[in-house]
Amino acid sequence: MLGGGQAALLSVLVGRMYYLQVIESQRYVTLADENRINFRLLPPPRGRIVDRNGFAMADNQQNYRVVIIPEQAGDVERTLDLLSLIVPLSGGERRRIRREVKRKRAFVPITVRENLDWSEVARIEVNTPDLPGVLIDVGQSRSYANGLETAHVLGYVAAVSEKELTGDPLLELPGFRIGKAGVEKVYDLALRGSGGSSQVEVNALGRVIRELNRQEGQAGNEVRLTIDMQLQHFVAERLGNDSATVVVMDVHTGEVLSLVSSPSFDPNSFNTGLSQVEWESLISNPKAPLTNKAIAGQYAPGSTFKPVVALAALEKGVISPDTTIHCSGSTKLGNSEFHCWKKGGHGLLDLTGAIEHSCDVYFYEVARRTGIERMAAMARRFGLGEKLGLDLPGEKNGLMPSNKWKLGAIGVPWQLGETLIAGIGQGYILSTPLQLAVMTARLANGGYAVTPRLTMDRVTPTGIEPYTDEEGAPLGLSPEHLAVVRKGMDNVVNSPTGTARRSRIPEDRWQMAGKTGTVQVRRISKAERETGVLKNDDLPWIERDHALFVGFAPVQNPRFAVSVVVEHGGGGSSTAAPIARDVLRETQRLAELRPPRGHQDVQAVPQSGSKDGSKGGPVVGSGKPPVRGT
Structure with missing residues (x-):
């Protein structure tokens, strides 16, 4: 009776194993591959904006950023203290980093600071042995070569706000920028391009083991302006x-x-982040530089x-x-x-x-x-x-x-x-x-x-x-x-x-x-x-x-x-x-x-030998009628 019971249990176990490994094998192979392979969306390069003669007015440049991996850093606060001796960190930046450390998994990189200059990158790289978990990452950032001269035409790009999320997965990528003013805003969809993809192999915890395949995104259209x-x-x-x-x-x-x-x-400031002092100086200026x-x-x-x-x-x-x-x-x-x-x-x-x-x-x-x-x-x-x-x-x-x-x-x-x-x-x-x-x-x-x-x-x-x-x-x-x-x-x-x-x-x-x-x-x-x-x-x-x-x-x-x-x-x-x-x-x-492009002439105006001070009118933007009278 004992042997018969063992045989029955063994047959059930063998039957279950046969069902899982033979009948349902394809299903579980698929699930295993899906867990092993992750697809990641890659941001496309933003399209350039050039003047009528091809001069780049808005372009992309390498963006060096410093990131920290909490798992490798160990004591994150101590590492940040050491890093702040090279790249000063504000209280707001440190609070943001703490929030992301609590919210994300320990092996996920967290951006500490973007748009580092070369001297900052060099100092961090030299001190890497004393900064566990700290790495330099390279991305792309929008750059305006003649920002002050073109700000009101080009506008600027900035991070996506919560109310601007439309379901487009590109908008949810960390560090992704969209046009917020000027030509950057009007032609944002054309400039944005289409995202690429990266296929990576991960372990059971989600850690990246290796990249299996990579397809770069399609860059946005180049927009050529009439501006000289x-x-x-x-x-x-x-x-x-x-x-x-x-x-x-x-x-x-x-x-x-x-x-x-x-x-x-300077539109570059809106891309890299305005300080409170810079913002106050812009909005308090009586000459209205933002208008x-x-x-x-x-x-x-x-x-x-x-x-x-x-x-x-x-x-x-x-x-x-x-x-x-x-x-x-x-x-x-x-x-x-x-x-x-x-x-x-x-x-x-x-x-x-x-x-x-x-x-x-x-x-x-x-x-x-x-x-x-x-x-x-x-x-x-x-x-x-x-x-x-x-x-x-x-x-x-x-x-x-x-x-x-x-x-x-x-x-x-x-x-x-x-x-x-x-x-x-x-x-x-x-x-x-x-x-x-x-x-x-x-x-x-x-x-x-x-x-x-x-x-x-x-x-x-x-x-x-x-x-x-x-x-x-x-x-x-x-x-x-x-x-x-x-x-x-x-x-x-x-x-x-x-x-x-x-x-x-x-x-x-x-x-x-x-x-x-x-x-x-x-x-x-x-x-x-x-x-x-x-x-x-x-x-x-x-x-x-x-x-x-x-x-x-x-x-x-x-x-x-x-x-x-x-x-x-x-x-x-x-x-x-x-x-x-x-x-x-x-x-x-x-x-x-630069010769004209075949303009049609109009009737010439005859020249001849033949003070202005007219008064009265509203202040700009007041929308009020002027004072009239004698």
Whole structure:
């Protein structure tokens, strides 16, 4: 009986072993292989960003980081104490490391510090025998060669936040970076690429024994911008540390050759990690270095808006190029008096003379005859009051007011006095420097709706497609009307009495045309007008006028447009125009070294021999109407 029982138990055991090893053998072999072999996702190299000539604006560089393996380190705290003698560790870094030591397995490497320089790497390597468990690892990090000059265009990359996790496994990789601003953000998917994989053999505890197979990820697409880095560098140096912005674009293709907002910031700091002191200095700076003023700064356009008003009046037929209006220094509407920037007045002027001298009284009367609705409609045809769709995040609409807008926003009807103020680019009107550049480009190219863009090719998450150099649909403007307005802008710079005469370009083949603008950000009382208006130099910086200038060159065959805004810079003719002159001169110098790509010429503007200080306008970004009155 005992032997029979043993035989029965043995048969059950043999049967079970047969079932596991023969019948279920394939299943358990598969499970064993799955436990033995781990697949790991590898981050792909991020695509480069280059300028129009192939110069690398954003690239990848080796990133040396020091890691610690708790299992090998033994006493982690003592090892960190020794390591901090070479690489100082903050209290926050040590708390983070302690959390990861508790959360992860003992053999998993933990990053202590990234972006080490070569001297730090060398000191750690020399002291490796005294630093158990400490290793140097090599990865890739985003690098911006000219960070301060390109920060507002390129943006920056930073670690993925919890709310940005979308289920893409790449986003969960330690140290993975995504675009957080600028071109890096807009084209993040195209730049990101696709991940690779590594097949490694591990033991029962998960420790890596050896790598069996490795397939590198596919690098992200290279994005080629329309920016010319030589010009970008020149503009950034020309602005210095002023609170200002410059936009340069091709009037035919819409390619943005330079977009600079000053002061700027170093995008490399956002990749490596900003200190609290650096962050506080950025957000407390009154000149707003984190704001891209070119697309997010909203300013009253001032007298740079007068060419649009002139075209609206010519199209309506309320004036002709020969219409003359007498300027005595002010005009009255009911009990209100509206002043010209020139106290004694300009006398009798026709349209080109009014543009040349930037006469406010002339344009008060022109605006009264034209009406706000016709001026607003013309302004929208020139790209004012709406987003232009430039491939950068954060673009603002600006504001082109109308009776309907005021009723909806404020609840009261439009007043005739507000039309007069709008006629000189003040009141509720707000524009961005990019919009002013597009307005100027459409004036210069013969009246075509050119759209600004930042990439040489159309970039999609799946690839790169070529653009076609189309100027856009015609705006339906009279060539004769455009010629009159452009002649007035020519006179502004090249006539002996033009408001920007001192900023003319001496080389005939490079001569520019333009329009000055000066926007007041404080109220001037009646008493101050009677005793003498304070000069900008006598005012605190925050109360000084904004200086603006828009222009195009060369006069005879326009190819480039520029807009310049200097916050609290004083006069448009004294501050902004010289910057535009230098920028357009350099733009054309560089263009002669690089032949054009078959641009179509527009009708030449005849040259002739024919001061700006228009006032009133809201502070940038305030969204509030300016103070009006005498």
